[in-house]
Amino acid sequence: MxxxxxxxxxxxxxxxxxxxxxxxxxxxxxxxxxxxxxxxxxxxxxxxxxxxxxxxxxxxxxxxxxxxxxxxxxxxxxxxxxxxxxxxxxxxxxxxxxxxxxxxxxxxxxxxxxxxxxxxxxxxxxxxxxxxxxxxxxxxxxxxxxxxxxxxxxxxxxxxxxxxxxxxxxxxxxxxxxxxxxxxxxxxxxxxxxxxxxxxKLPGRGFPKLEKPELAYSVERGKLVYQAHCQACHGDDGQGVKMAEVSALPPLWGPQTYNWGAGMHRVNTAANFIYENMPLGKSIQLTVQQAWDVAAFVNAHERPQDPRYKGNVAETQAKYHQHEGFYGKPSAADPSVILGSKSYPIFPASK
Ligand code: HEC
Ligand code: HEC
CATH class of the missing domain: 1.10.760.10 (Cytochrome c-like domain)
Incomplete structure (x- = not known):
């Protein structure tokens, strides 16, 4: 041993x-x-x-x-x-x-x-x-x-x-x-x-690995999946739904969710999670392709900065983002904007 x-x-x-x-x-x-x-x-x-x-x-x-x-x-x-x-x-x-x-x-x-x-x-x-x-x-x-x-x-x-x-x-x-x-x-x-x-390695640990999609994942197709299968709960702006100031349905991008250093920002990790667990309450419902596409769409939006960022997006990207993610790449909402360049603050003072 x-x-x-x-x-x-x-x-x-x-x-x-x-x-x-x-x-x-x-x-x-x-x-x-x-x-x-x-x-x-x-x-x-x-x-x-x-x-x-x-x-x-x-x-x-x-x-x-x-x-x-x-x-x-x-x-x-x-x-x-x-x-x-x-x-x-x-x-x-x-x-x-x-x-x-x-x-x-x-x-x-x-x-x-x-x-x-x-x-x-x-x-x-x-x-x-x-x-x-x-x-x-x-x-x-x-x-x-x-x-x-x-x-x-x-x-x-x-x-x-x-x-x-x-x-x-x-x-x-x-x-x-x-x-x-x-x-x-x-x-x-x-x-x-x-x-x-x-x-x-107990069975069920982690998020199960999803097979690769047939086509390279696409943010554009992912947007359509999002509108059909996710928007009703997570909102057309990805901000989820709050009731009495408490987030009842959690936000997927923007200032109030996981930051650019989190595992969920990687397309593969999010695809694994989403395929198995979303849309909530239904058994597996998306195709493999849809899960990858919508994971890409969700993660091609701005969110809080990577806490390891030291003032330069390209450097942070080169050092920490050699994987399937959109940090340092064009934003889905506005392709002229590089993700990471307009990130939200890390650990902001609470309201
Ligand atoms: C019926 C409502 C519902 C639908 C539809 C739904 N979700 Fe969720 N989602 C939730 C809830 C509720 C949670 C939190 C789960 C918990 O706390 O048990 C969640 C959690 C998540 C999370 C992790 C937490 C976060 O905020 O990042 C992701 C990512 C996510 N959903 C993505 C999706 C995607 C992509 C779709 C569409 C394929 C989708 N969801 C459809 C209700 C929904
Ligand atoms: C936005 C989604 C999300 C939230 C919220 C979150 N985690 Fe995680 N957590 C992950 C992901 C994704 C991984 C796996 C990381 C990977 O594969 O890169 C993980 C991994 C872990 C692991 C290790 C799992 C293993 O099998 O090795 C632990 C323990 C853990 N999280 C605890 C927590 C605790 C405690 C909190 C709250 C303080 C929390 N997580 C909040 C997404 C989340």
């Missing part, structure tokens, strides 16, 4: 990062095609979260996850809630469920020889998807979201392998690391069936 987590190395690496350099914590997930026969973990219902201090952390994590707007202005800079992308309170298979994620960290990344802990991965979604400010390492927000994720993963595994009893409690510092480590306490009944590798 490989040892994935070397804390000394982690400490050294984080010390060598200069204060101004934002670490890249948004590694593209290794997306795999969906297996129609896969069995997904079934975590316990939330009503079984125990009383007491540990249970309170789990409950708090759930609340921050579904109503992230309570962190607006402290850690959250847009109108989104975590649950808008990690659907069904982070439980939905193939919508990047928390139980799948938890067991995959700490994750070792060959590219820059860095180890990402679970809390660091969450920090990434605060910085980019929530256009916010990452909570400090070890903060209550990170502990509680980690506790909630751990509780989903552990109760799901215990159910799958008929392990009785309550989910074992864990210290805050261990919760923050994630479940992919040799000293992670798992019952024998589970480790005898699934090795560490298998646990990092």
């Amino acid at each position: 490989k040892l994935y987590y070397f804390s000394a190395v982690g400490v050294l690496l984080s010390m060598s990062l200069s204060a101004t350099e934002l670490p890249d914590r948004q590694a593209q997930l290794p997306s795999v095609a969906k297996d129609a026969n896969a069995q997904y973990l079934q975590p316990n219902s939330l009503s079984t979260i125990p009383q007491g201090k540990f249970g309170d952390k789990v409950r708090k994590g759930y609340q921050l996850f579904v109503n992230s707007q309570q962190m607006r202005g402290t850690y959250v800079g847009n109108e989104l809630n975590c649950v808008n992308c990690h659907m069904n309170a982070g439980n939905k298979a193939n919508a990047s469920p928390l139980w799948g994620a938890y067991m995959a960290y700490p994750a070792y990344r060959k590219k820059n020889d860095k180890v990402n802990s679970y809390e660091e991965r969450i920090q990434g979604c605060f910085t980019y998807s929530m256009n916010g400010k990452a909570p400090e390492s070890g903060s209550e927000a990170l502990v509680s979201i980690s506790a909630y994720s751990y509780w989903l993963a552990m109760s799901g595994l215990m159910n799958q392998f008929n392990v009785a009893g309550p989910v074992p409690e864990m210290s805050d510092s261990d919760l923050l690391k994630g479940g992919n480590r040799e000293d992670f306490p798992l019952p024998e009944a589970i480790t005898s069936k699934l090795d560490q590798q298998a646990l990092t």
